[in-house]
Amino acid sequence: MKKANVVQSLVSIAVVVVLLTVLNGFLSSFQARIFNLCGIYVILALSMNLINGFVGLFSLGHAGFMAVGAYTTAMLTMSKEMKEMNFFLEPIAPWLLNVQLPFPIALIVGGLMASLAAFIIGAPVLRLNDDYLAIATLGFSEIIRVIFTNTQSLTNGALGLKGLPYIGIANKSSEAYWWIWGIVIITVVFMVVLIKSTYGRAFKAIREDEVAAEAMGINLFKHKMMAFVIGAFFAGIGGSLLGHLMGTIDPLLFRYLLTFNIVLIVVLGGIGSITGSVISAIVVTIAMEVLRILDGTIKIGSLVINGIPGTRMVVFSVLLMVVILFYQRGLMGTKEFSWSWFKKLPFITKKAKIS
Amino acid sequence: MKKNLSLLLALVMILSIVAVGCGQQAAPSEQPAEEVIKIGVFEPLTGANAAGGELEVEGIKLANKLYPTVLGKKVELIILDNKSDKVEAANAATRLVDQDKVSVVLGSWGSGFSIAAGAVYKEAGVPAIGTSCTNPLVTLNNEYYFRVCFIDPFQGNVMANYAFNEVKVKKVAFIIEKSNDYSVGLAKFFNDTFVELTGDQNAVVYTGYYNTGDQDFTAQLTGIKASGAEAIFAPGNFTESALIMKQAKELGLTLPILGGDTWETPEVIDIAGAAAEGVVFSTFFDANAKLTPVTTEFLDAYAKEYAGKEPAAVTALGFDSYILALDAIERAGSADPKAIRDALAATKDFPGAAGTVSLDENGDAVKSAVIKTVKDGKFTYLTTVEPIKK
DSSP states (O other): OOHHHHHHHHHHHHHHHHHHHHHHHHOOHHHHHHHHHHHHHHHHHHHHIIIIIISOOOOOOHHHHHHHHHHHHHHHHSOHHHHHHHOOSSOOOHHHHTOOOOHHHHHHHHHHHHHHHHHHHHHHHTTSOHHHHHHHHHHHHHHHHHHHHHOHHHHOGGGOEEOOOOSSSSOOGGGHHHHHHHHHHHHHHHHHHHHHSHHHHHHHHHHHOHHHHHHTTOOHHHHHHHHHHHHHHHHHHHHHHHHHHHTEEOGGGGSHHHHHHHHHHHHHHOTTOHHHHHHHHHHHHHHHHHTHHHHSOEEETTEEEOOOTTHHHHHHHHHHHHHHHHOTTOSSTTOOOOTHHHHHOGGGTHHHHHO | OHHHHHHHHHHHHHHHHHHHHHHHHHHHHHSOOOOEEEEEEEEOOSSTTHHHHHHHHHHHHHHHHHOOEETTEEEEEEEEEOTTOHHHHHHHHHIIIIISOOSEEEOOSSHHHHHHHHHHHHHHTOOEEESSOOOGGGTTTOTTEEESSOOHHHHHHHHHHHHHHTSOOSOEEEEEETTOHHHHHHHHHHHHHHHHHHTOTTOEEEEEEEOTTOOOOHHHHHHHHHHTOSEEEOOSOHHHHHHHHHHHHHTTOOOOEEEOGGGOSHHHHHHHGGGGTTOEEEESOOTTTOOSHHHHHHHHHHHHHSTTOOOOHHHHHHHHHHHHHHHHHHHHTSOOHHHHHHHHHTOOSEEETTEEEEEOTTSOEEOOEEEEEEETTEEEEEEEEOOOOO
């Protein structure tokens, strides 16, 4: 990597940090929540993009990985009293009752457990291609959900868990902001470095043509498994953060619909573009809240339009259709943000703030 | 060309964020400080649970029409959709307390959404009144969440008592919807009470499980047939429950079938047909029970507003949550959320359309349950069960 590139990357990280600090100053708690959610979706979108975009494996198992991560972290961070309160139907398994770890460690353990799940199912499933892989992984995530519903003494089953502590170590809700966005920065940097490494080039080679890649001496299975496990790790982290941001989880949260939310973000942003995933995760999450205006009653002068709940979802459907029809590879395609843009397009400065 | 267009689109998206940021800043100044008291409502209006949310909002709107003012100020309802999704529920809750600055919140159908939003209300210090969220976890350890419905333990208890005292059975079988917290909870508390009543540890002779969306229950029903059970307790989602009734009849099972309040939907009778005859379930409300004078008032107003429709129990609960909120605001004498919370916590013998509400130390309603059956293809009132005094 060139020296100038490193400097530029460090500068852009510094810009992002400054921007985050400024934003933190004037965001109301509602805006901060949405912004935190944006961060979580960035992590989730990037982890899916690694598997689906860069290696070209059409995997729909994300909700399953998130569930594994979220439940693991939750069981490790919740206090003994909280666990006893939650498990009023059937007592919690004794070995789980007294376990309590600090949030950062629990978070990493959550990610690792998701990786482990990916490793176990990856072995048989990654030998499949295309649609078959999609079906198998979708099935996997449903299996995880059903297992969590039925293991009453481990997960509290359908009742779900409540009273997850706040994100962070000081048990303050305001800490979540820095944790989430710190992890976002780490994730983005990690993904960029990974994609630019030899592994990343191998991933892309597999995406473009498996046979050619294999002929070049790339171990297909090893690389696929690697992407799958790393993607699952970040999905698990994202799931844990989501659970702790809300303070409650239940198996129903991790339905396949959650996976499709992330697919929507990845497809809109560009399959195989880190920049695209970041922008699209932020825009989609914010737009979902902003478009609530459409659900309510709108007054334009004397004209009163009575809102129908759900109108905002229609906007997303239309947007997705437009993107699929005109930009098959998403808004950014496989392009990435780079500083050379500035030389060519001086008016695009706004983008620097987001990547 | 395409490249330019995609750039343009991306720019528009970014600009819209900026514009929205400004828009949200500017919004409060547009409205002059008019004297209104804001009540937030968050309900699933789209997604899997939309039907239930719709019914509750119906009741809340009806109550708002009857009582549009409190403390001489107009009440403004702010209704948000939580998309039958926990994440959205928490978002909507934050929006209500932070953006709209509501004094009190009503909702929601579905305990999961209420639990997710409850954390937000607790932190913001805004009281919430649950309509039909029956999971005990909603109010547990959350001094800002109250509810006008009874909880799963009570309902399980009521049905166990009914099975023992009225149906006079000693052995029952369960069919539980494993993926539904409501069904699991009801069965657990039915079991506890029933074991205590009969003094027989093995009073529940068979337990069968199914998942939401299952179609075939012959395995569970055959198991029940062989188990020597005298009654079936099968709380759960109405579609699956109706199929259970139907398939039980096809298998020649003539045992009495008992259930919970979810059965009170026309779909049960539509799907199960004649097989639904004689099933017994507990619920919140019945037009014939005339629980309080407010019931009559509610029924009259409902008949005027929605001619030809039978009010659902959850509609009455929505109605109750609104009038309870108004009553609490009046007793608090201000729109300050903290004062309203304290007033709510002190609620005693409040007459609602679906029975008299007293809130216990958890914020759960202690109220009577109604037991209904299906007779000649219609839901028919059987009896009222008074709450257990602690």
